[in-house]
Amino acid sequence: MRGRLIHFENRHTAFQPYGQRPNELNFSVSRHRLNQALIEVAAELPGISLHFQHRFETADFSGKTARIRDLAKDRVVSVPMQPMLATDGAGSSMRRQMSAQGLIRAGETDLEHGYKELSIPAGPGGSFRLAGDVLHIWPRGNYMLIALPNDDGSFTATLFLPNRGPTSFESLNDSKTIDEFLTQSFPDARELMPDAVAEFSAHAVGFLGAVSAHPWHSGATAALIGDAAHAMVPFHGQGMNCCFEDCIEFDACVARHSRSDGYSWAEAFAEFGAARKPNTDAITAMALENYLEMRESVADPKFQLRQALSLELERRFPRRFIPRYSMVMFHHEIPYLTAQRRGVTQDEILSGLTQGAGALSDIDFGRAELEIIAKLPPL
Numbered sequence: 001m002r003g004r005l006i007h008f009e010n011r012h013t014a015f016q017p018y019g020q021r022p023n024e025l026n027f028s029v030s031r032h033r034l035n036q037a038l039i040e041v042a043a044e045l046p047g048i049s050l051h052f053q054h055r056f057e058t059a060d061f062s063g064k065t066a067r068i069r070d071l072a073k074d075r076v077v078s079v080p081m082q083p084m085l086a087t088d089g090a091g092s093s094m095r096r097q098m099s100a101q102g103l104i105r106a107g108e109t110d111l112e113h114g115y116k117e118l119s120i121p122a123g124p125g126g127s128f129r130l131a132g133d134v135l136h137i138w139p140r141g142n143y144m145l146i147a148l149p150n151d152d153g154s155f156t157a158t159l160f161l162p163n164r165g166p167t168s169f170e171s172l173n174d175s176k177t178i179d180e181f182l183t184q185s186f187p188d189a190r191e192l193m194p195d196a197v198a199e200f201s202a203h204a205v206g207f208l209g210a211v212s213a214h215p216w217h218s219g220a221t222a223a224l225i226g227d228a229a230h231a232m233v234p235f236h237g238q239g240m241n242c243c244f245e246d247c248i249e250f251d252a253c254v255a256r257h258s259r260s261d262g263y264s265w266a267e268a269f270a271e272f273g274a275a276r277k278p279n280t281d282a283i284t285a286m287a288l289e290n291y292l293e294m295r296e297s298v299a300d301p302k303f304q305l306r307q308a309l310s311l312e313l314e315r316r317f318p319r320r321f322i323p324r325y326s327m328v329m330f331h332h333e334i335p336y337l338t339a340q341r342r343g344v345t346q347d348e349i350l351s352g353l354t355q356g357a358g359a360l361s362d363i364d365f366g367r368a369e370l371e372i373i374a375k376l377p378p379l
């Protein structure tokens with residue numbers, strides 16, 4: 001996807017590129033196929049055995065054993081935690097148990113907005129009924145609809161809405177109200193979603209929230225990684241990438257604590273958490289900020305000028321000024337924390353330069369150069 005296509009209520013559209021180089025694209029991939037590919041690769045590695053349909057239930061941290069239920073045979077097996085690395089996602093049972101037993105401090109924040117998936121079917125012969133190389137957004141202030149292209153010409157649309165209140169999942173509770181809401185709010189999208197009312201009624205509201213925990217381990221017995229340690233709201237499209245970055249850091253930490261008779265797990269876990277948490281905290285905060293940007297700011301002409309100016313400043317000062325979105329999405333060598341900190345400075349510069357300006361031709365680029373050189377060291 002090359003950028004966002006904003007759909008206004010009057011059916012007009014505006015394109016906002018994600019970046020400005022040919023490789024500055026976001027990829028919309030099948031979650032199912034990705035999971036399958038990862039499992040296939042893991043299965044090829046020596047020393048790996050895969051057990052499906054097994055649910056971790058409880059842990060005895062002092063006895064270092066975990067109870068795992070074999071769902072197919074409905075029996076519980078006791079396994080040693082030597083150690084156990086929990087990758088059980090945002091609702092992690094391991095995290096909740098570590099927290100309940102006072103081994104870590106952990107919290108879950110509810111965004112008070114939820115989401116539902118709807119679908120836009122493919123056109124004739126698997127063709128796209130909207131542009132197939134962009135992320136579509138219908139920003140409506142306190143709520144929004146987005147749609148991402150699939151390989152088969154269809155789109156997965158996601159409606160983000162407050163859980164309670166005048167326009168909310170709670171208030172939209174019969175077919176007529178749902179239909180009216182979708183038709184009034186997203187007229188062009190509604191025409192492409194023949195099953196939207198039935199899907200809206202049938203689909204559960206998805207939870208949106210963030211997870212925070214500290215530390216991410218209990219001695220050498222158990223550790224959290226991925227969403228189990230730091231789930232975030234999905235508005236930066238970085239949740240999974242952040243988990244893959246975890247894996248790279250974790251691998252490096254474990255390698256540094258390899259001994260002739262095994263590994264110093266407690267040290268490796270502690271080092272991993274210390275290295276990653278400042279960065280996962282930064283992307284968690286930026287992901288939340290992006291919700292406001294997507295549902296509200298993208299439709300604002302002032303935001304559009306700031307975006308255009310950001311890209312122009314990157315063209316003029318490519319080693320010093322990189323739009324925050326690009327630092328996060330296209331520069332994996334720039335840690336999330338650095339992107340967040342430089343983003344604050346860049347925001348101040350953009351605010352100063354765009355004050356009273358209506359177009360790029362009004363910008364004082366001499367002042368821009370002085371400020372950028374003074375405040376943004378080369379990357």
Ligand SMILES: Cc1cc2nc3c(=O)[nH]c(=O)nc-3n(C[C@H](O)[C@H](O)[C@H](O)COP(=O)(O)OP(=O)(O)OC[C@H]3O[C@@H](n4cnc5c(N)ncnc54)[C@H](O)[C@@H]3O)c2cc1C
Binds near residue numbers: 056227
């Ligand atoms: C609406 C939405 C949109 C998103 N969009 C994006 C995006 O565009 N880009 C992006 O990078 N990220 C996105 N994400 C985030 C991404 O999905 C997660 O960051 C990523 O899947 C986390 O990987 P994980 O392996 O840590 O956890 P998960 O993928 O959640 O996997 C956890 C696994 O643990 C299993 N499990 C749970 N409990 C137990 C138990 N007790 N015992 C055994 N197994 C258990 C689950 O079945 C699951 O297989 C999105 C998330 C949401 C909710």
